[in-house]
Amino acid sequence: MxxxxxxxxxxxxxxxxxxxxxxxxxxxxxxxxxxxxxxxxxxxxxxxxxxxxxxxxxxxxxxxxxxxxxxxxxxxxxxxxxxxxxxxxxxxxxxxxxxxxxxxxxxxxxxxxxxxxxxxxxxxxxxxxxxxxxxxxxxxxxxxxxxxxxDTTGTTSIPLGLLTSGGLTFPLMFPFTIAGDPRAVGRPGFLEVAGTAPAWPVLRVNGPCANPTITHVASGRALTVQTTLAAGEWVEVDTRPGWRTVLRDNGGAAPLTPKSRIDEFVLQPGLNELQWTATDPTLTSTLAVTWWPTYKAL
The missing domain is CATH 2.40.30.200 (Elongation Factor Tu (Ef-tu); domain 3)
Structure with missing residues (x-):
């Protein structure tokens, strides 16, 4: 781009x-x-x-x-x-x-x-x-x-199976601080979304994995793609109005489960948390998230 x-x-x-x-x-x-x-x-x-x-x-x-x-x-x-x-x-x-x-x-x-x-x-x-x-x-x-x-997009990459980062290392050295704000430790599932209106993301899962599920934690909305990806293959869920497609790298489509509402999966202005799961014994698949900060007015 x-x-x-x-x-x-x-x-x-x-x-x-x-x-x-x-x-x-x-x-x-x-x-x-x-x-x-x-x-x-x-x-x-x-x-x-x-x-x-x-x-x-x-x-x-x-x-x-x-x-x-x-x-x-x-x-x-x-x-x-x-x-x-x-x-x-x-x-x-x-x-x-x-x-x-x-x-x-x-x-x-x-x-x-x-x-x-x-x-x-x-x-x-x-x-x-x-x-x-x-x-x-x-x-x-x-x-x-x-x-x-x-003009510019927001992007992040979330590895599979990494729900948090940080923790405690012993022996503890006092005084110590526990960061209650996820932004302070750079947790990969948290996205800081600029703008004044909800942003529709583009979600790309890179294999190898099967049946990935992406969840917006605050709203509970989830998208599950019924597909199997080999290493080097990907599937992209475009939630933007006017597009709303689920396409594989070979140009073919992939189905969502009936409960997956692509028209309701949005990122709100501010801090958002995404989690995703899939079947991947290698734990090498990743989720790439792209969004355009969106404004109601100039």
Whole structure:
């Protein structure tokens, strides 16, 4: 996974192309960064005043960017910038399958860069002034959800059969301290998750093992994959909405047990504990956990 480019304040990146401050694509305004669209289930009670307030669901936010391409005296440069902006959206990796997305990265003062995942839905230039190297530009980006993501992922690796670390060594030397905070001793099953919203992890079990079970201790939610892995083989459980797949290294699928709810397996902001078990006489298999810190707002 490549490292994202560093962004300056008021500079953004659409499909790998820099826009905003210090670039040839000026950004005049951005809309759609506040509260996302809401799907309500409100009901008007018959023969009665008022409203029964039901459960609310957020839709994917639509971000509109009022911009302009400005490359003075270079009419061809306007078309070059326009082509670059639509290039990523036209790749099979983005539009060639359901659920695939591209990134819109945003950088505002006082915040690190945040990423929105979705697809480019509108890129409409006004070419009437192109001869002067100037073209107003309407951009519309449809996000797959209402959330903002960190540029960088959180990762950890958890060996099989290692539930804790530390302990006491005799003879004891006084005074001594027992660390009640698992962060103090670096216990491998504990994950410190940044952000303000739950994060959906990607869980990869590396063999050799059979029938691995991964448990989120606080919630009690568990995922059991019904498969056998030889050394060098792996199975990956992707819990992210829009994906939610269980795939093996050979491209085939692997089943979960009926009680495994992939749609409820999330990491909460703060400290999380994961435990996992599997049949592995060698005790050499590992669990790799990857997540993107997630934010409800910029």
């Amino acid at each position: 490549s490292t994202p480019a560093e962004l300056a304040d008021w500079q953004h990146e659409l499909g790998g192309v820099l826009i905003g401050a210090g670039t040839d694509v000026q950004v005049r305004a951005i809309e759609g960064l506040g509260q996302p669209p809401v799907r309500t289930s409100d009901v008007e009670p018959p023969s009665e005043d008022g409203l029964w307030i039901g459960r609310d669901y957020y839709g994917g936010r639509t971000i509109r960017i009022d911009a302009a391409i400005r490359v003075i005296g270079q009419p061809g440069g306007v078309l070059d910038r326009l082509a670059a902006l639509q290039d990523m959206a036209d790749t099979p990796a983005v539009r060639g399958a359901g659920g695939t997305t591209m990134d819109l990265r945003l950088k505002f003062p006082g915040r690190p860069a945040r990423t929105v995942r979705g697809r480019l839905r509108k890129l409409e230039p006004d070419l009437t002034q192109m001869v002067h190297g100037f073209a107003p530009l309407d951009i519309e980006f449809q996000a797959q959800d209402h959330l903002f993501y960190d």
